[in-house]
Amino acid sequence: MTPLVQIENLTKTFGGVQALRGVSFDILPGEIHALVGENGAGKSTLIKCLGGAHAPTNGRILVEGKPLLPGVPASEAAGIGVIHQESTAFGDLGAEDNIFVGREPRRAGGLLINRAQMRNETRALLSQLGENFDTRQPVGELSVARRQMVGFARALLQKSKLLVLDEPTASLSQRECQALFTTLRKLQSEGVALLYVSHRLDEIFALADRVTVFRDGAHVATKNIKEVDKAELIRLMVGRDVTEEYQSRAGSGEPVLQVNNLHGGGFHNINFQVRAGEIVGLAGLVGAGRSEVARAIFGVDDYQIGTVKIGGENLPKNNVRVAAERGVALVPEDRQHQGLVLPMSVGENISLAVLKNLSNAAGRDRAKEKALIQKLMADLAVKAAGPNIAAQSLSGGNQQKLVLGKWLATEPKLLILDEPTRGVDVGARAEVYRLIRELASGGLATLVISSDLPEVLALCDRILVMREGEISGELLRAAATPEKILELALPAK
Amino acid sequence: MIQRLFQQREYAVALLLGLSVLGVALINPAFVSGENLGSILFNVVPFVIMACGLTFVILLGEIDISVGSLYGLCAVTMGIVASPERMGQPVIFAVAAALGLGALVGFINGALVVWGRVPSIITTLGMLTALHGVMVMIMGGDTIKNLPPGLRFLGTGHILGIPVPLLITALVLIFCAVLATQTPLGRRIYAAGSNPHAATLAGLSVNGLKLFAFTFTGFLTALAALVSVPVLDVIENSVGQGYELKVVTAVVVGGAALKGGRGTIIGSLLAALLLGMIGTALIFLKLGDAVTYWERAIQGGFILLAVLADHLARRGEHS
Numbered sequence: 137m138t139p140l141v142q143i144e145n146l147t148k149t150f151g152g153v154q155a156l157r158g159v160s161f162d163i164l165p166g167e168i169h170a171l172v173g174e175n176g177a178g179k180s181t182l183i184k185c186l187g188g189a190h191a192p193t194n195g196r197i198l199v200e201g202k203p204l205l206p207g208v209p210a211s212e213a214a215g216i217g218v219i220h221q222e223s224t225a226f227g228d229l230g231a232e233d234n235i236f237v238g239r240e241p242r243r244a245g246g247l248l249i250n251r252a253q254m255r256n257e258t259r260a261l262l263s264q265l266g267e268n269f270d271t272r273q274p275v276g277e278l279s280v281a282r283r284q285m286v287g288f289a290r291a292l293l294q295k296s297k298l299l300v301l302d303e304p305t306a307s308l309s310q311r312e313c314q315a316l317f318t319t320l321r322k323l324q325s326e327g328v329a330l331l332y333v334s335h336r337l338d339e340i341f342a343l344a345d346r347v348t349v350f351r352d353g354a355h356v357a358t359k360n361i362k363e364v365d366k367a368e369l370i371r372l373m374v375g376r377d378v379t380e381e382y383q384s385r386a387g388s389g390e391p392v393l394q395v396n397n398l399h400g401g402g403f404h405n406i407n408f409q410v411r412a413g414e415i416v417g418l419a420g421l422v423g424a425g426r427s428e429v430a431r432a433i434f435g436v437d438d439y440q441i442g443t444v445k446i447g448g449e450n451l452p453k454n455n456v457r458v459a460a461e462r463g464v465a466l467v468p469e470d471r472q473h474q475g476l477v478l479p480m481s482v483g484e485n486i487s488l489a490v491l492k493n494l495s496n497a498a499g500r501d502r503a504k505e506k507a508l509i510q511k512l513m514a515d516l517a518v519k520a521a522g523p524n525i526a527a528q529s530l531s532g533g534n535q536q537k538l539v540l541g542k543w544l545a546t547e548p549k550l551l552i553l554d555e556p557t558r559g560v561d562v563g564a565r566a567e568v569y570r571l572i573r574e575l576a577s578g579g580l581a582t583l584v585i586s587s588d589l590p591e592v593l594a595l596c597d598r599i600l601v602m603r604e605g606e607i608s609g610e611l612l613r614a615a616a617t618p619e620k621i622l623e624l625a626l627p628a629k
Numbered sequence: 630m631i632q633r634l635f636q637q638r639e640y641a642v643a644l645l646l647g648l649s650v651l652g653v654a655l656i657n658p659a660f661v662s663g664e665n666l667g668s669i670l671f672n673v674v675p676f677v678i679m680a681c682g683l684t685f686v687i688l689l690g691e692i693d694i695s696v697g698s699l700y701g702l703c704a705v706t707m708g709i710v711a712s713p714e715r716m717g718q719p720v721i722f723a724v725a726a727a728l729g730l731g732a733l734v735g736f737i738n739g740a741l742v743v744w745g746r747v748p749s750i751i752t753t754l755g756m757l758t759a760l761h762g763v764m765v766m767i768m769g770g771d772t773i774k775n776l777p778p779g780l781r782f783l784g785t786g787h788i789l790g791i792p793v794p795l796l797i798t799a800l801v802l803i804f805c806a807v808l809a810t811q812t813p814l815g816r817r818i819y820a821a822g823s824n825p826h827a828a829t830l831a832g833l834s835v836n837g838l839k840l841f842a843f844t845f846t847g848f849l850t851a852l853a854a855l856v857s858v859p860v861l862d863v864i865e866n867s868v869g870q871g872y873e874l875k876v877v878t879a880v881v882v883g884g885a886a887l888k889g890g891r892g893t894i895i896g897s898l899l900a901a902l903l904l905g906m907i908g909t910a911l912i913f914l915k916l917g918d919a920v921t922y923w924e925r926a927i928q929g930g931f932i933l934l935a936v937l938a939d940h941l942a943r944r945g946e947h948s
Binding site: 187189207208209212218220224225226227228229233234236237238240242247248249251 | 807811812813816817819820822823824826827828829830831832833886890891
């Protein structure tokens with residue numbers, strides 16, 4: 137079969153960062169072709185190149201043998217329709233206006249739009265998709281699923297031969313997903329090819345004929361879906377087996393944190409220590425009191441009795457400033473909101489927590505600040521075009537590294553991480569683990585709060601399990617299994 | 630029902646307008662005399678015409694507050710070109726000069742916003758001040774008198790028994806309403822204002838649409854000056870001052886969302902009528918000498934009410 141779309145050696149660079157590194161693959165007429173890859177693998181960039189929103193830096197796209205011209209209208213004319221992840225609907229306008237924007241049917245010699253025709257065609261398209269609603273109602277008032285149908289109708293109208301779907305099920309309910317799949321199969325049976333981008337691998341196995349894997353902007357593989365299984369797909373995405381074995385590390389040093397007989401709101405009788413170079417996990421169910429202990433140590437919350445010692449010295453209660461000065465850093469769970477100032481640059485985010493140390497009599501010591509930023513970005517392998525681009529333009533995993541970098545700039549002795557990889561995709565997760573291990577090897581005492589058992593097992597040298605405000609048990613990594621941890625975490629009957 | 634009133638602002642404004650006219654008429658029947666209603670209509674002519682243009686600018690999520698000064702400068706340009714005491718040129722030249730100046734200034738506003746990436750509130754605030762400065766420079770403390778009959782015809786003449794200013798206003802209203810609802814250009818302006826990013830992805834030139842809206846507003850501002858200034862024989866050196874606030878108020882009260890994407894010509898018209906009526910109504914209510922102070926307070930109150938209603942209407946909607 138001759139391919140519908142051929143992507144040949146496509147390259148796209150944004151200010152020095154290569155988002156696509158010479159990818160080549162093709163899409164056959166009428167197939168459902170899945171595209172997978174971690175965040176930042178280059179999927180969105182490819183979609184924008186196909187849709188005409190980005191012009192490729194190098195390489196080309198052929199549609200039915202003819203090179204695709206630049207620009208959105210050219211892509212539409214060539215038969216490529218894109219249903220974007222972010223809402224591209226005009227919320228204030230009705231379905232009929234949404235569908236026909238930019239290609240309105242005319243009357244009165246082309247001067248006026250033909251609204252009757254718009255309405256009738258919109259109704260016909262929607263009923264073809266199994267939908268029936270008021271085409272004048274502003275689509276901002278419609279459900280997400282219906283808004284998506286408006287997008288499909290628009291693509292159908294332009295007689296797309298290839299429909300590109302970017303994470304179409306991200307905000308749909310289970311039932312809406314099923315309805316969507318029915319629609320997609322129907323479109324396929326009508327000869328429309330689909331490029332289906334999703335993180336949900338189950339969907340891909342249920343829907344797709346073939347799957348293409350991207351990693352770090354490069355094409356890794358294109359396979360028939362029957363030739364691969366889930367484990368192999370994940371391996372292709374991350375480039376290594378995800379079930380990383382715990383790597384036993386050299387012995388630990390002096391105790392950095394000592395918690396003795398701590399009682400406070402939501403926890404009691406807490407005793408443990410974390411030594412230099414050690415990673416200690418705080419496992420347990422949500423609500424077991426783990427975050428409360430961490431907050432008490434860092435001084436955010438008060439506690440009734442007990443002592444917290446850093447490097448053998450008592451830490452005053454409820455005093456974040458002193459805790460920070462003595463080398464305690466807490467990385468909060470909600471990084472995007474509490475951990476980063478997204479519109480600020482990568483460099484500014486890193487130096488934010490240590491501006492005081494970077495100041496001299498004349499104000500900010502720019503040279504010192506620059507050196508610090510460069511060192512940390514290199515140490516953490518943050519993938520960014522430079523220190524001056526906005527933090528929000530980074531992928532999730534790289535934002536994550538940036539949060540770590542911000543706290544590492546304070547040169548802490550004890551690092552407390554609350555759910556360090558929540559909302560981070562598999563590959564970036566492995567990177568974050570590697571980073572935490574490296575830091576520990578450099579002598580940093582680390583306390584990891586995590587509800588993710590594989591994470592605790594992959595990362596920690598020692599695991600403390602909390603249950604209903606108390607430490608119910610302690611496991612060395614060598615002896616720990618998911619079952620044992622769960623047994624200690626579940627409430628006693 | 631109340632929700633609907635908030636969402637369809639035209640209904641709310643029409644209702645308020647009707648109730649106010651009725652209320653004032655009950656207290657003082659002379660308010661609804663043909664003569665008084667006619668004078669109210671004449672007074673709102675410039676605001677209605679300018680509000681038509683500004684509606685498109687606000688639909689695109691931008692704003693133009695330079696219209697007050699531009700109105701004044703167009704009036705002065707027209708007067709200087711036409712008045713026998715000044716240049717004494719044919720009226721057609723005066724008309725062309727005013728319309729050309731209006732469109733040019735509108736285009737410059739648009740160019741600064743689109744290509745210079747200066748926020749429109751700053752661009753047009755600068756333009757408001759600059760144009761006012763130019764006008765003071767040209768006029769000093771002077772006035773322009775003895776406008777030629779050809780020019781006076783625009784303000785006082787009749788065609789088919791209809792006063793020229795009202796006829797032109799009606800034509801502008803019909804043209805703009807059709808433009809907004811029935812033409813590809815109008816629908817694209819709504820789309821681009823509703824979601825500029827998506828509009829770009831749909832292949833629309835958002836910048837082109839903005840350039841059009843600013844230029845069109847400048848042109849209509851000049852037209853407003855042409856049909857309302859020659860009602861009198863004199864052009865004062867303060868003509869147009871403060872008009873920008875009334876025009877912006879009319880469009881916002883009429884239901885246009887400052888974020889863009891929402892608003893109608895009919896809403897702007899109704900709100901302009903409502904605002905234009907208040908001043909006269911206050912006089913007819915015989916509240917005493919302080920009424921002129923009340924007028925501005927009421928105008929301001931309407932803006933705040935409109936913004937609040939907008940907020941309430943949008944609450945609970947998806948994204």
